[in-house]
Amino acid sequence: xxxxxxxxxxxxxxxxxxxxxxxxxxxxxxxxxxxxxxxxxxxxxxxxxxxxxxxxxxxxxxxxxxxxxxxxxxxxxxxxxxxxxxxxxxxxxxxxxxxxxxxxxxxxxxxxxxxxxxxxxxxxxxxxxxxxxxxxxxxxxxxxxxxxxxxxxxxxxxxxxxxxxxxxxxxxxxxxxxxxxxxxxxxxxxxxxxxxxxxxxxxxxxxxxxxxxxxxxxxxxxxxxxxxxxxxxxxxxxxxxxxxxxxxxxxxxxxxxxxxxxxxxxxxxxxxxxxxxxxxxxxxxxxxxxxxxxxxxxxxxxxxxxxxxxxxxxxxxxxxxxxxxxxxxx
Amino acid sequence: xxxxxxxxxxxxxxxxxxxxxxxxxxxxxxxxxxxxxxxxxxxxxxxxxxxxxxxxxxxxxxxxxxxxxxxxxxxxxxxxxxxxxxxxxxxxxxxxxxxxxxxxxxxxxxxxxxxxxxxx
Numbered sequence: 112x113x114x115x116x117x118x119x120x121x122x123x124x125x126x127x128x129x130x131x132x133x134x135x136x137x138x139x140x141x142x143x144x145x146x147x148x149x150x151x152x153x154x155x156x157x158x159x160x161x162x163x164x165x166x167x168x169x170x171x172x173x174x175x176x177x178x179x180x181x182x183x184x185x186x187x188x189x190x191x192x193x194x195x196x197x198x199x200x201x202x203x204x205x206x207x208x209x210x211x212x213x214x215x216x217x218x219x220x221x222x223x224x225x226x227x228x229x230x231x232x233x234x235x236x237x238x239x240x241x242x243x244x245x246x247x248x249x250x251x252x253x254x255x256x257x258x259x260x261x262x263x264x265x266x267x268x269x270x271x272x273x274x275x276x277x278x279x280x281x282x283x284x285x286x287x288x289x290x291x292x293x294x295x296x297x298x299x300x301x302x303x304x305x306x307x308x309x310x311x312x313x314x315x316x317x318x319x320x321x322x323x324x325x326x327x328x329x330x331x332x333x334x335x336x337x338x339x340x341x342x343x344x345x346x347x348x349x350x351x352x353x354x355x356x357x358x359x360x361x362x363x364x365x366x367x368x369x370x371x372x373x374x375x376x377x378x379x380x381x382x383x384x385x386x387x388x389x390x391x392x393x394x395x396x397x398x399x400x401x402x403x404x405x406x407x408x409x410x411x412x413x414x415x416x417x418x419x420x421x422x423x424x425x426x427x428x429x430x431x432x433x434x435x436x437x438x439x440x441x
Numbered sequence: 442x443x444x445x446x447x448x449x450x451x452x453x454x455x456x457x458x459x460x461x462x463x464x465x466x467x468x469x470x471x472x473x474x475x476x477x478x479x480x481x482x483x484x485x486x487x488x489x490x491x492x493x494x495x496x497x498x499x500x501x502x503x504x505x506x507x508x509x510x511x512x513x514x515x516x517x518x519x520x521x522x523x524x525x526x527x528x529x530x531x532x533x534x535x536x537x538x539x540x541x542x543x544x545x546x547x548x549x550x551x552x553x554x555x556x557x558x559x560x561x
Contacts, residue, residue, distance in 0.1 A: 152536045241539065309558050328556060329556035329558070337527065337528060354561065358519075360519070
């Protein structure tokens, strides 16, 4: 009897061994660390087996954000950019990353016909977003600040920057995207093959998610707080959104938000949100602002010209670029 | 006396037992609230309660009702977190940037529901 059952017992033994190895194998785990930096909430996620390797990669990726914040925070008097802005009328040497972002910003400032302008900082300082009991600034203050806006007056030769007196460079509409790209590069240098860097909804991914599937992203509905407007699978491109619901206040029933039109000095009114898919997070960041200010007609033309995709929402309509049609769920 | 097919059935039953056990060990875990402040990250259950935490600027009051969570009051200037309303799904968060408080609904496994991230 026992002899006849022996093959069966051997099989059971093998199955037990298989079960033990199945439950004890070292799986790919998801590690996420979140921090408040660059005036937003940054989440870095990696898939790794080794916790120490994951922690080292994430820490190094966060150091990118620290460096960019220390260098480029427009609203901190101690940042390098603020100190450079004060001396730029006489000509200053800027670090290569700032010079790169200024050159990129001038390029996309031209392509967007001035809708994207890194000299709107003086205007941003006039508007009291984020303060208690904010009110619309006086017209004279806005027109005064507008005189210092105009990216075409920026002179940059190599790393030498010269600004007109009173003019200031504000990289807030591209620095987070730039930091996301650099943080992704850091993760890849650490050998991370799957992960995500998300700086307040401006995000880029590598590889696949913890389920082994393409990263699945939701687009915030601009008017329904707990709802998604759309979902889409990311194809390796970065995504960023600009919306009138991010920083705003109401006065006499009118919404005043932080995405200012460089031509008028007042909040841009052609749309209520713009979500952009671009090869880099820096470009997605830049284009989300540019397209928001341009609105759906000119915005879609710009996206088509650059081979990028987007979802542009106005109070009445939703516009989806050709490249995304059929690929998103509304 | 056991026949060839009896043995096969016994083997299949044993295999089924082990894989069922593996399935039981991987059952869906419960959801919970995670509140992150500058000082600490703490977990709370989803039972009705009022939670007051210290943020960078002052207190944030979080209320839980019928497994839904919202910020009832905050020391931040813009009160956007308070205006965010209720969250009730795993993976949803309310982020108060000025007060540096994050209120999230999570599950034991850390797995999110539906989407991996939201662009906003």
